Amino acid sequence: MKKTILIVLSLILLFALIGWMLFDLFMGRPELEKNPYDFGMKKLRETQIIPAYSEALPIKPALKKITSVATGPEGKIFVAGDGGVETFDFGGHLLNRISFPGIATCIAVMNNNILVIGMEDHVELWNSSGIQVSSWKAIDTSSVITSVAVNKQFIYVADAGEKIVYKYTLQGKMLARIGEKDPSRNIPGFIIPSPFFDVAISPAGDLWVANTGRYKLEKYGNDGSLLASWGEPSASIEGFAGCCNPSNFTFLPDGLFVTSEKGIERVKIYSQDGKFLALVAGPEAFDEGTHGLDLAATANGWILVIDPSRNQLRIFLPLEKK
Amino acid sequence: MEKQNRRQFLRLAIRGTLFGGLALITGDLLFRKGGSLFNNNIMSGPTVWQLDPSKCIQCGRCATNCVKTPSAVKCTHAFSMCGYCNLCSGYFKPGTKNLDTGAEKQVCPVNAIKRSYVEDPFFEYTIDESLCIGCGKCVKGCGAFGNGSLQLQVRHPLCDNCNECSIARNCPAGAFSRVPASDPYLLKGFGKDRV
């Protein structure tokens, strides 16, 4: 008698175990158990304030890997990428395409429509009809040119490899190295942990450089002296979030800063003295993990953003003031 | 007794067939194109499990799903990719102000990352694998903001090399795969691709 009870019990146990196996196999939902070690990215990517801009139809260049955008005179949009440069009008219609081997990492445009194109380790000048004007010699084997800026007399080249900004004449003669560590002139030097290193010329004609390792934008004079700087690290909307930000920046016609960040992808507008003004596009507008949102602004205040992850030129228009 | 003999013979026949079956299977496995003997994709040796950091999304299941506790998956630091940032987003919680090694500022749940001063403004970050539980929090932070030099990898001396890895089964990104034991590691950023 006792035997049978034992047998029955152990059999029930056996069946229970098999039942559990089946249940676990067919009904188990591993994907629903939450991650106890969540970094909290989702929370970080939530923005509290509404963007002051709305997105228009993006331009989809035919280039494989787009890297950089610039606006030229008479409202042309130049998009540089792997194997060439494409020119668009505001309607997003392709005007013409320049093709060349190699990746154009950055682009700037002179008033006479000459394109200044930064390749991996050297700079090339092209005219808008697709004829190469000149190709300068490589700066250094370790060079990684991430940005070029141009004003009337000079071309400034940001080299993330050498962590320095070079000042050239329009003909390609190197004049100076800007931003080298120099305690005597209390220049801290650039810290560039990753290949995001942007330069731009403000409408006032000043040279601004993004010192991403220090989360600051720095203003340099003609003599290479550090004139001003602003910016501080912060996950909140006013600051630059974490490492290597702002990854890119540009200026609006009225001299306001437009900055873009990676990590928490967002495009923001700051006043001349570095006060946060408005959000152009928050993280929800971009795929998570999008790096290198290169920026340009048009004369009528549109903001053009390179989206490498979607390989699109995103266009943001200001909402009319209420 | 001839009935017995018939039985005997029948058994012999079936035994033969069974043996033949085994032989067939083996032969196929060994000699077919890409079989265990004459194959060109060097998989016939023992295999190990490999985590592809470029697919990894740091869901934290390496920490929770490994048959070992703590997990055999550890954070590996590819120093040659590290920016040696002062504010390391893999080390500090986002939005940390004054940068010291205070517990309230650290991302790592088990204090497995050591932060040591190199020179202004550079800091070295090393992983103490005896503490690391492979949760990938730091990897997330480093990948999102920095160069992604912190990466999860299966540490093979610790790994039991199960026939089926229970992390692999639950990996949402399918980042695990069997690879020849000859080169078990795969670190992102080595080779051509730039960060």
Place this chain on the structure above:
Amino acid sequence: MIFLLIIVFLPGVMAIQRFPKPEFESGYVVPVNQLPVQRGEILAWLDVAVLLIALSLVTYLVLKRRSRMGVFCISLFSIAYFGFYRQGCVCSIGAIQNVSMALFSGNYTVPLTVLAFFLTPLIFTLLFGRTFCAAVCPFGAFQDLIALKPLRMGAWLNAFLGIIPYLYLGLAILYAATATEFLICRYDPFVGIFRLNASFGMFLFVGLLMLTGVFIARPYCRFLCPYGVLLNWMSRFSWKHMNITPAECIQCRLCENACPYDAIEYPQVKKNPAGHRKQVNKMVVLILLLPIFIFGGVWTGGKIHRTLAGVNSRVRLAHILQPAHTTNNQPEIPEITAFRGSGITQQDLIREVTRIEHDFLIGSRIFGGFIGLVFGLTLIRLIITPYRTDYVPNKGTCFSCAKCMDYCPVVKD
């Protein structure tokens, strides 16, 4: 032996072309990642050697020396080696899956050592009976150890539960062949013990299984083990199988209750009261019914193929991606994040899933047919009149553990 685990440090040989790191003025040198590797292949072959030796030793002990004690000692060894040292992960049972995956899904080739682990026991069994189960298989040995109060079960229970291994085998092969997952390893109760480490679910699982194992001897081997099915087939037609008595059986009936696995067949000399003709008719009917059994299985298989496919991770993903799951209030499911990152379109996934489900349709039909066949044959087997004069082990289910031998008073002169 544990210290044989070799650790190789790869120097920073890999050419690194990358964004240049900061240049340090303090002469700081960037450390090299140290990437130690797995234990070498030689050791895998060593395992095979150990397996071979253990097998032949056990076979010798059972068939020639008839020593239970020896078998017991070997079983302790294999628990120690294959179990606790090798952590139960050089495993013939699991090897079924590697083999079937290699057979059916192209891009996987089975390592030779694994193949060896799959074949050796089968061949040995084909020659000498299930001596592998007796003491070499760590799982069997372990259960043998904890079978403290084995109770005998009715023959009908054995028949009833005896079906389960076939299902387990079928499923395991189905999932391995579709490269879905390794079912046997996933629900392998004993590795947890050998590793002293398991998920909580498995921990309970093995605990309870051990509890049953105290009263039902070798529950896994008899009512779950898929490899047991293959061994059973082999053993049935083995060349030399151990016998209870060394010489002539004297019908002393001392061994009647000796076997904790109900694997002893009693003498059967009486004719069937139902009469021979009736029996033959029954037989004929069953044989005619066999195709129907099979088709029934195929049909059922076709019906449940979607359910079975639901286990596949890709199919699961396709379900998860349904919008009902993606609401913005709870944190996003990692599967979805990963899918978005992967750059595969939903259409591609669907196409893939459709293909997988199609494979499963075929697979589960075959599976169903197989099970149908098993049923049919089992029933037929139950019709056949055995004719036995002696107490003999059932060559299919006998584990050749030599327990019964000690009960036999007969001595070889």
Place this chain on the structure above:
Amino acid sequence: MKKLIPDIILIKFLRRMSMISGFFSLLFCALICITFLQLKRTDPLHTPVSTLLQEKLIQYPSSPNLIQEIRQIDLLARKAYFTSEWQIRTGSYLLLASLLILIICLKSIELITPRIPSIQVSEQGELWNMRKVQFRWVLIAGIALVSISLTLAFFTHRMLNGIPNEGNVPELFSRSRDSLQINPVAQSPAASIISDTSRNKLRSDSGKPGGDDEYPTQQEIRLNFPSFRGPDGNGIAFQKNTPVSWDGASGKNVLWKKEIPLPGYNSPILWNDRIFLSGSNENKREVYCLDAANGKILWSADLSKIKGSPSQNPKVTAETGFAASTLTTDGIRIYAIFANGDLSALDFNGGIIWTKNLGLPNNHYGHSSSLIMYHDLLIIQYDQSGSGKVMALAGRTGDKKWETSRNVKVSWSSPVLVNTGYRTELLLSAEPYVASYDPATGKELWKLDCISGEVGPSVAYANGKVFSVNEYSKLAAISLGSIPTLAWEDNEYLSDVPSPVAVKDLLFVVTSYGVVVCYDAITGKKHWFKELDKPVYSSPIIADGKIYILDKQGTMHIFQADKTLAMVAESSLGEGSVCTPAFGNGRIYLRGNRHLFCIKK
């Protein structure tokens, strides 16, 4: 040979040993379980206390004692974590050891105890009956197995069918698709039906909002005409053998006509044997229920003074009126909205279930967006100058389930609910964009700037393409996909009142000045166009493969919904109309300026 210890004592001792070790092994087992659960639940850094303090720290950064506190707690937490890990490890060793002792003891007891050969008669009994029993049980096992697997298959089946299928899917899916095909509409109805049912299932087991409330299946809805421009609000009717020729003047094929007491530009809706519509003037608001068989007004509900209804009237133009929004129903309740934002839910007998006022719409022509149901959610597009929004109320209670604000200008278009293959999307059109929302949660799925001006027409949808049009703006075709993009656009023929309608690869645009254009939906090239030279305000409906266009003077122009221009018939109502027809089986219900007509073959 003499033993050192007599067996009896030895056995006693062993018994004790085994008892003790057994007890300990159980103990260790329990302990391991407990610590294990502790360990799995905690991530060292996220003890509730520390997280609390962390939040405090964000408020007062650099308060030293707070930091101190956190660090201590943190240290403790980590200690606890690692000790519990250690405990488990040692625990399992101990467990193993005790088990070993236990086994050894019992084994040796077994060895020592002299074994008396037992020859009790085995309980096995006769082999034959034994075999019989075995036979029976194997059969039972077989039957059990089959039934289990079938039930399993049955219960998981629907869920497994929920896989999205759209575009060129392999035959395995497409077969099941044809079998469920009910109509020539572009997006596979099978897909929508299946995914909807599956969503119901998933919803009910994940307890989503309103999961408790029942609502009609897609098939039921498609047998009726429960909202403006058909079940999905996209101008597609699913009824067959619809009448084509009638004459209001002579009463040919007019089953009945009934005068509607109060004016209103809203269109009739149909559920089973009942028709619902509303009428209103400055100070009276009414909902009417008519018997579809004879046009008798079964009841009329007076909604003139409901709670919270604003005192002053909204300013509306004669072209819009006070009751421009069409009602909707879920087969259980009828929902009506009026130009002053009064919203009410009625039961099928005219009883008022709930009412509320959404606030006087700030809309210079008068609010005219119609209502639509998603499952048990009442969806309201409420775009007004200054504050655009779309919201969903629980049909049963009127509680707000979600509300999403829209950064748009005021609009007069109506929501469209279509299944785009693997999800149901709520499509709204207003300057500056066409936007899509998840009707279950209100989460914005996508938006695209492509429309401007005072948007009146609602969107059309077919085959993964959304079409939106407006006068002085453009006709935009948006192709969906991971990122919706503008497929093509045109600005030759634009409409400011009638909505476009699309089917398969054809798009029909009817302009308010009376031109019908048939576009190729994929490329945007025109197949044909026809000038009706009469203005059209009513929106075209495609039913039974024909497109029905009702002009302002009440003449119905019926064409084949086809690449080539083929006029089917022209039938006049004898009364002007600006309303959109509703289709029942074999019938059409038309609201003229004064009467409601029922047309029957």
